[in-house]
Amino acid sequence: MRTLYRNAHVISPGVDIVGGSVLVTDGRISQVTMPSMTLPSADAEIDCGGLMLLPGFIDVHAHGRSGVDFTDPDPSAIVTMTRDKRKDGVTSLLVTTLTLSFEELEVCCKNAAAVMNNPDADGARILGMHLEGPYINPTKAGAQNPNFLRNPDFLEVMALNAICPVRKVTFAPELPGAMDFAQRLRGAGIVPSVSHSEADYETMLEALRNGVRDFSHFCNTITPMHHLAFGAVGAGLEIDDFNLELIGDKFHIQPPMLRFIFKVKNIERLQLITDAMRASGLGDGPSVLGGLEVIVKDGIARVASTGAVAGSTLLYNQGLKNLYEVTGLPLKELVKVTSWNQARTLGFPDLGRIEPGYRADFVLIDKNFNVKETWIAKDCPAP
Numbered sequence: 001m002r003t004l005y006r007n008a009h010v011i012s013p014g015v016d017i018v019g020g021s022v023l024v025t026d027g028r029i030s031q032v033t034m035p036s037m038t039l040p041s042a043d044a045e046i047d048c049g050g051l052m053l054l055p056g057f058i059d060v061h062a063h064g065r066s067g068v069d070f071t072d073p074d075p076s077a078i079v080t081m082t083r084d085k086r087k088d089g090v091t092s093l094l095v096t097t098l099t100l101s102f103e104e105l106e107v108c109c110k111n112a113a114a115v116m117n118n119p120d121a122d123g124a125r126i127l128g129m130h131l132e133g134p135y136i137n138p139t140k141a142g143a144q145n146p147n148f149l150r151n152p153d154f155l156e157v158m159a160l161n162a163i164c165p166v167r168k169v170t171f172a173p174e175l176p177g178a179m180d181f182a183q184r185l186r187g188a189g190i191v192p193s194v195s196h197s198e199a200d201y202e203t204m205l206e207a208l209r210n211g212v213r214d215f216s217h218f219c220n221t222i223t224p225m226h227h228l229a230f231g232a233v234g235a236g237l238e239i240d241d242f243n244l245e246l247i248g249d250k251f252h253i254q255p256p257m258l259r260f261i262f263k264v265k266n267i268e269r270l271q272l273i274t275d276a277m278r279a280s281g282l283g284d285g286p287s288v289l290g291g292l293e294v295i296v297k298d299g300i301a302r303v304a305s306t307g308a309v310a311g312s313t314l315l316y317n318q319g320l321k322n323l324y325e326v327t328g329l330p331l332k333e334l335v336k337v338t339s340w341n342q343a344r345t346l347g348f349p350d351l352g353r354i355e356p357g358y359r360a361d362f363v364l365i366d367k368n369f370n371v372k373e374t375w376i377a378k379d380c381p382a383p
Helices: 075-087 102-116 156-159 178-187 203-207 229-239 255-264 316-327 331-337 339-345
Strands: 002-012 014-023 028-033 044-047 054-055 057-062 088-098 124-130 166-169 193-194 243-247 270-273 285-289 292-297 300-303 362-363 370-374
Touching: 002 331, 014 331, 044 054, 054 331, 057 075, 057 124, 057 316, 057 339, 075 088, 075 102, 075 124, 075 243, 075 370, 088 370, 102 124, 102 156, 124 156, 156 166, 166 178, 178 193, 178 203, 178 285, 203 229, 243 255, 270 316, 270 331, 270 339, 285 300, 316 331, 331 339
Parallel strands: 002 044, 002 054, 057 088, 088 124, 124 166, 166 193, 243 270
Antiparallel strands: 002 014, 014 028, 054 362, 285 292, 292 300, 362 370
């Protein structure tokens, strides 16, 4: 099957073609044409109306949307999540968990695997699991449930990985056994990522030597940067090898800090995430996160009992709009943080670009970053 996406403003890392066209053959991009070139023949054509055609977004850190959470025991929750994340332009994602019991995490992995392996699933593609906790520091638990915190346990991760592929684990490197844990994760092809941690600058250097290259929701629930104590934030900014997840709601990281991060870090080390919880897409009101009561006011979610920030209510396309307005960077550079960087880090080399050979995962957006259509290359099963 050959499908031609024509009359598109094609934007991909390093690419900006007004009036371009993209030919897709059996789910993979086979040709990208300039406006002056003769259009190839196709079995079907889609007129993009001059709107921006971008690689589909990859959200590696999201918990919920539309009133449901990935860790809800009801299997329909993940179906709802993936369908509604697709409405935001997300074509691939990691099912992100909370700090829960092994039995609850096991159920979540089983539900995710069922959707991941269903050829008729019509939502965003599940690439695997992101375990956020339970191996985090109690003093930095934030909105995570403290009743289920525990020390790093590689065998527990492997038990969950046997159910559904675990791609990423957020943990605190200062906990007992954490450095060996990081090495073993890296050896298993799983990304060890730091957050909910009291690790100082020196501990982060040790973590780097033990295979850590990533921070989850950077700047949040880690030690801050100070001229007398550089902290984990300082390590993330100074050391080129660290990849940083960024919540793009302009609240978790304020605009001046976002601009600073984009100035000092190589853009290929940055990844836009939502860290969205179940109230995402619903508006203000009461909600829940990991068994904790949450109140959403003015779009900001907080734990009712403590006031701790409880994830975000951000939609992915809004996050891209925010970064575009804050940084002023051209979209052909900024789209690296929405898919290509995530794909490389997770080991999916055929996602995140509009180039021949890549999967035909696209999002069509207007000048206001509203999502008009999202296409997922269902002809190509996830690796």
